[in-house]
Amino acid sequence: MSFIYDKLLGGKSGALGLLVLSILILVVFPLALDGFRLNLIGKYLTYAFAAMSLVLLWGYGGTLSLGQGIFFGLGGYCMAMFLKLEASSPENTAIQSTPGIPDFMDWNQITELPWFWEPFSSFGFTIAAILIVPALFAYIIGVAMFKRRVGGVYFAIITQVIAVILTVLIVGQQGFTGGINGITDLRTLNGWDMTSDSAKYLFYYINCALLITVIVLSRFILTSKFGRLLLAIRDKEDRVRFSGYDVANFKIFIFCFAALVSAIGGAMFTLQVGFMSPSFVGIVPSIEMVIFAAVGGRMSLIGVVYGTLLINFGKTTFSESFPELWLFLMGGTFIAVVMFFPNGLAGLWEEYSTPLMKKIRAKIQPSVTAKPSSSSYETKESK
């Protein structure tokens, strides 16, 4: 019991924060919003996965990746490939010169399904690929970079370059990837209409459940010795190394886990929005993910969910009427947050709510003096 409470929920304030978030996304939003708007929230929440991956990697690990779009995209594309194959049954594509292959392949004079598309006709393989492909790719990048002690700004730039290369590759290889338009016209999942209301609600709830699962798993990581080592590496990498740790392995692991988390977001995006395109892979989405994390609070798994929601509401509201203005506004918000509120929304909340709570508690139980709590050595993870 105390294991679950301390390690998975993050103690009292962590459990409370998770409860409030769960009620909001599982109960309040579905009751208060129509199907269209709920689907929009669902889409935003898929970005929250990427923002949470940055809490682990950047906030705790001190390694900024400007390429989380890579993994969001890989997860999204794996899912899209499966759905596209299902949508491209010989009956559906009878008018093509080669029926049974995705339409964009047919337009590009491809006459046979490429070998790497073949296994994506299996749902089981696809799920495995969503979990393994991005993590494996992160592992390769991680070993190449961290074992050579590449970090900091260099690492950020390299991840950004990889994001660019991947985008160029996807756009350039139209026949295999659908090019700039991405993979579109995804309609059914195992024969079930994805655009139906029941499907949308189900995907939304699956998305929420996965989000909460990732928060709990991440809390387990952050409250373990591994989590304290992440902070220690961020603070004094050499001291950790000269305490007998192979620092690169810790960075590689958290980079892979962050990739996996982003990929889950990408896959859920494809399911809920019904397409995947290179515009979710490159520099701009990757930087947006960093902004979500910075605004929400890069030390707070739950804070970044709110940060992501807030920025995306803003984007949807403003960019319809003043698309140019929005970019400046977002850039300005980012700079303001980094300069004045380095811990984002979560930091502000912490700053103002903690004294308030204390005051309230003092009023309720004026006679009770502070006693040492049983978990007094637990690492505090901010809400």
Place this chain on the structure above:
Amino acid sequence: MSSMTNTDFSLSIEDLTVSFDGFKAVDSLNLYIDKNELHVVIGPNGAGKTTVLDLICGKTKSTSGSIKFLNQELTTLSEHEIVRRGVGRKFQTPSIYENLSVFENLEVSYPEGRGVFGSLFFKRSTKVIDEIHRIAQEIMLESELETEAGLLSHGQKQWLEIGMLLIQDPQLLMLDEPVAGMSVKEREQTAVLLNKISKGRSVLVIEHDMEFVARIAHKVTVLHQGKILAAGKMEDVQKDPKVIEVYLGH
């Protein structure tokens, strides 16, 4: 002592040289340290003292020469492997995790759960907690266990880093200027601490403060421009005219 072979020494450094773009920061150095010995290296700024520690702990790769610790060659090992062989090193400027509590600083240094998965499933057992309390008491920080390390005084930070090494029970403990920035009282306490912890292991200390060196050193090596100027007991070294000229004289 004179009849001993190299293999009896805990640490034996032979012919060690490192050259940075032709500048030999350490030049054909020979140094032997016994178990239970507290050896102090002194020398003017830039003499190469810190570089010697860098070479032993693998931070800097040597150009030539050998470093044997318990008869194992260290020059080919990576940093974390050298630590796991029993070599601990304190940096010149206190190097602790400012955002973690004193307790957590010691816990992170506890020599278990050193792999990725080991650390994920590391348990804060009573054995670990007891050990942390024992070390904290030794370094005079037992009442500060829950304090954020960044809030400690400069001297306490130095002690904490020593504690982070002690909890790993190293066979060779290397301390780079451990009393720098300490008050007179803190120096006293540190001298007592060092005398205590040199039992059962080898300790290599770099220090400037002569009074302090005289209090703790079993043997002293004077380094000058990467080379040994004199070595032996503190009383003898202090009388050496070469040493007086380059170091103690001014």
